[in-house]
Amino acid sequence: MNKTQPALEVKGLTMDFGGLRALDHIDLEVRQGEIVALIGPNGAGKTTFFNCITGIYEPTKGDMIIHPRGKEPVRLNRLKPNIVTEHGLARTFQNIRLFQKMTVLENVMVARHCRTKSGIAGAIFRTPKTRKEEAEMVEFSYGLLEKVGLAQYVNELAHELPYGAQRRLEIARAMATEPFLLLLDEPAAGMNPKETNELDKLITKLQVEDKLAILLIEHDMKLVMSISNRIYVMDYGSMIAQGTPHEIAENPNVIKAYLGEAFDA
Amino acid sequence: MATQWKPLIEKITSELVKSLLVAAWFMFLTFPLMVIRVHPLERTIEWRWMNMIYVGVGSFFLSFIWRYLMERKDGGNSKEEGDTWQKRVGLRIRSDKRISLSGLIAIGIFIFIFPFIFSSYQTQIMITALMYVMLGLGLNIVVGLAGLLDLGYVAFYAVGAYCYALLNHHFGLSFWMALPLSGALAATFGILLGFPVLRLRGDYLAIVTLGFGEIIRLILENWNEFSFGPSGIAGISRPGFFGMELSLQEHTVYLYFIMIMLVVLTVLVVSRLRNSRIGRAWIALREDEVACQAMGIDKTKTKLTAFALGATWAGLVGCIFAAKTTFINPASFTFMESAMILSIVVLGGMGSIVGVILGAFVLILLPEYLRAFSEYRMLAFGAAMVIIMVFRPQGIITGIRQRYEFHRNTQKGKAR
Numbered sequence: 001m002n003k004t005q006p007a008l009e010v011k012g013l014t015m016d017f018g019g020l021r022a023l024d025h026i027d028l029e030v031r032q033g034e035i036v037a038l039i040g041p042n043g044a045g046k047t048t049f050f051n052c053i054t055g056i057y058e059p060t061k062g063d064m065i066i067h068p069r070g071k072e073p074v075r076l077n078r079l080k081p082n083i084v085t086e087h088g089l090a091r092t093f094q095n096i097r098l099f100q101k102m103t104v105l106e107n108v109m110v111a112r113h114c115r116t117k118s119g120i121a122g123a124i125f126r127t128p129k130t131r132k133e134e135a136e137m138v139e140f141s142y143g144l145l146e147k148v149g150l151a152q153y154v155n156e157l158a159h160e161l162p163y164g165a166q167r168r169l170e171i172a173r174a175m176a177t178e179p180f181l182l183l184l185d186e187p188a189a190g191m192n193p194k195e196t197n198e199l200d201k202l203i204t205k206l207q208v209e210d211k212l213a214i215l216l217i218e219h220d221m222k223l224v225m226s227i228s229n230r231i232y233v234m235d236y237g238s239m240i241a242q243g244t245p246h247e248i249a250e251n252p253n254v255i256k257a258y259l260g261e262a263f264d265a
Numbered sequence: 266m267a268t269q270w271k272p273l274i275e276k277i278t279s280e281l282v283k284s285l286l287v288a289a290w291f292m293f294l295t296f297p298l299m300v301i302r303v304h305p306l307e308r309t310i311e312w313r314w315m316n317m318i319y320v321g322v323g324s325f326f327l328s329f330i331w332r333y334l335m336e337r338k339d340g341g342n343s344k345e346e347g348d349t350w351q352k353r354v355g356l357r358i359r360s361d362k363r364i365s366l367s368g369l370i371a372i373g374i375f376i377f378i379f380p381f382i383f384s385s386y387q388t389q390i391m392i393t394a395l396m397y398v399m400l401g402l403g404l405n406i407v408v409g410l411a412g413l414l415d416l417g418y419v420a421f422y423a424v425g426a427y428c429y430a431l432l433n434h435h436f437g438l439s440f441w442m443a444l445p446l447s448g449a450l451a452a453t454f455g456i457l458l459g460f461p462v463l464r465l466r467g468d469y470l471a472i473v474t475l476g477f478g479e480i481i482r483l484i485l486e487n488w489n490e491f492s493f494g495p496s497g498i499a500g501i502s503r504p505g506f507f508g509m510e511l512s513l514q515e516h517t518v519y520l521y522f523i524m525i526m527l528v529v530l531t532v533l534v535v536s537r538l539r540n541s542r543i544g545r546a547w548i549a550l551r552e553d554e555v556a557c558q559a560m561g562i563d564k565t566k567t568k569l570t571a572f573a574l575g576a577t578w579a580g581l582v583g584c585i586f587a588a589k590t591t592f593i594n595p596a597s598f599t600f601m602e603s604a605m606i607l608s609i610v611v612l613g614g615m616g617s618i619v620g621v622i623l624g625a626f627v628l629i630l631l632p633e634y635l636r637a638f639s640e641y642r643m644l645a646f647g648a649a650m651v652i653i654m655v656f657r658p659q660g661i662i663t664g665i666r667q668r669y670e671f672h673r674n675t676q677k678g679k680a681r
């Protein structure tokens with residue numbers, strides 16, 4: 001894997017909600033195996049950016065291209081969310097969207113859907129092929145739960161989990177789709193310092209072991225500064241800066257728009 | 266001492282006054298209905314004051330007990346109690362294999378000898394109840410698992426019934442030939458309905474499916490050349506038994522066993538589907554449509570399979586219905602039918618197979634056995650439903666998800 005190869009290229013992405021321009025000609029690039037942070041004040045348009053890439057919103061203008069490893073590049077415009085996921089781009093949600101009344105294991109198993117095949121007939125007749133696939137699915141999902149440290153909760157219902165564990169389950173679920181690029185929307189929100197620390201390690205592990213490219217939105221500046229290779233800063237729908245953590249911390253524009261209000265207090 | 270009791274006494278008096286007011290209100294409300302009886306022919310009015318006293322006393326005690334129960338429910342969060350109770354019984358039954366095995370055998374024997382120890386009439390009622398079990402389990406796929414509120418389910422039931430009735434009328438097709446055709450045709454209709462409503466959710470979906478159900482009924486009512494209109498189709502053949510001639514009573518027993526077989530088949534298929542790749546996709550769709558798509562599930566396909574599979578069962582039962590009554594007309598396929606099946610699913614517990622079976626028995630058998638109360642039976646039935654929904658809003662039984670056991674070293678999962 002070449003770290004200079006792009007994983008995601010976004011050019012001139014614009015999104016209008018009626019009269020409101022939530023994204024204004026956004027350019028962004030994530031390279032293979034790189035951790036990139038997207039930061040900005042509340043309402044800057046970060047989540048909207050994720051929703052456009054993952055096919056939940058249809059952007060007004062702009063190009064979005066992903067480069068799955070060892071495959072042809074794919075233009076994401078107008079693709080349905082499930083197709084985007086099939087091409088290897090997975091995400092988590094800012095306001096946790098787990099399948100509440102399913103068990104922790106099932107939440108992960110659901111995400112294996114696009115990597116498995118068995119159909120209705122297979123399910124009804126429990127063919128050997130289906131049973132094998134099902135067993136593999138269980139094993140794979142359990143492995144992921146161990147990786148994120150949720151193995152003791154397998155049979156619990158998702159909504160019974162503590163908050164921090166729910167966030168980690170979101171990551172495990174996204175991982176089950178076997179992405180090469182992972183989008184995390186405020187994964188540390190609501191976590192205590194100890195949990196945030198563990199999350200830091202987990203994200204680094206995903207980068208090193210699974211060779212994932214990761215784009216994360218985060219308000220916790222300590223986390224952002226410690227794990228990101230590069231940082232993009234948004235404000236009012238525009239990209240106002242980009243660079244290494246060091247450069248961003250020094251950038252007067254950023255300090256004015258974003259860090260200022262956080263560090264003044 | 267006396268001061269200690271004071272709050273309690275005050276509480277009880279205030280509750281008593283409340284109940285008195287409720288009783289007075291009920292006496293007033295039921296006055297024209299229960300007390301006055303006009304005999305138009307004799308031109309006399311009968312005043313039945315005793316009825317008023319019954320209503321007063323009855324509503325006084327009922328309201329008192331009602332509020333007492335509600336108090337207990339709010340105070341001692343009986344919901345949790347109920348859940349642990351259910352878990353305890355569930356665990357006991359499962360942990361002790363012998364109990365469940367002997368229990369199953371006992372139920373099996375009872376089911377087997379039922380038509381021989383009870384009258385033909387009782388068997389008929391049981392067949393109806395079993396039909397509703399199947400309908401409930403079918404709708405449970407759409408509403409309980411996939412979370413798509415379908416108020417026009419009866420349409421697929423009608424499609425199945427008319428499929429057999431018309432094929433039998435015109436081409437003399439036998440029941441066993443028509444049964445799979447009815448299921449397949451209903452599934453096709455399920456997909457046809459599915460396409461236009463793919464984008465709809467919740468109440469919008471409910472309204473459109475309701476309309477679909479009515480459209481099918483109106484077509485059957487008005488397209489005389491095709492469906493024989495309101496007069497319906499008579500003389501539909503009963504299911505054949507290897508070409509033998511059966512008496513009416515034998516037919517009932519035969520149909521009873523067909524139903525038992527089909528219900529067992531339904532339970533088997535639905536429970537397997539529920540814990541399969543497709544079933545999990547349905548539940549994920551119900552839980553969160555956006556997250557479901559973002560996890561790589563094709564929303565369109567998943568919704569359509571739910572509609573199609575749900576409709577299949579309605580089609581099968583429709584075919585059986587036509588064979589059982591030997592006569593069908595559009596009046597059997599009104600919205601009331603859809604509402605009834607939906608009540609079975611909601612009352613029994615959405616997504617739970619045992620719950621739906623219990624729900625069907627309660628809702629179909631209760632009104633039958635309440636016939637003793639003659640005109641009050643629908644009232645008692647309504648009250649029973651309200652009581653169940655107040656105390657168990659999640660339905661009689663809540664759906665349980667499959668559990669897995671993992672062994673540390675092998676890391677292999679086993680369904681338990």
Ligand SMILES: Nc1ncnc2c1ncn2[C@@H]1O[C@H](COP(=O)(O)OP(=O)(O)OP(=O)(O)O)[C@@H](O)[C@H]1O
Pocket residue numbers: 017020022040041042043044045046047048049094
């Ligand atoms: N579906 C929508 N319809 C209309 N406006 C929207 C919609 N989604 C987002 N917006 C608007 O777009 C702007 C950007 O919102 P967005 O959620 O992307 O911000 P954010 O950067 O993720 O903020 P936060 O840090 O609070 O999560 C906001 O002004 C928001 O009100």
Ligand SMILES: [Mg+2]
Pocket residue numbers: 046047048094
């Ligand atoms: Mg956001």
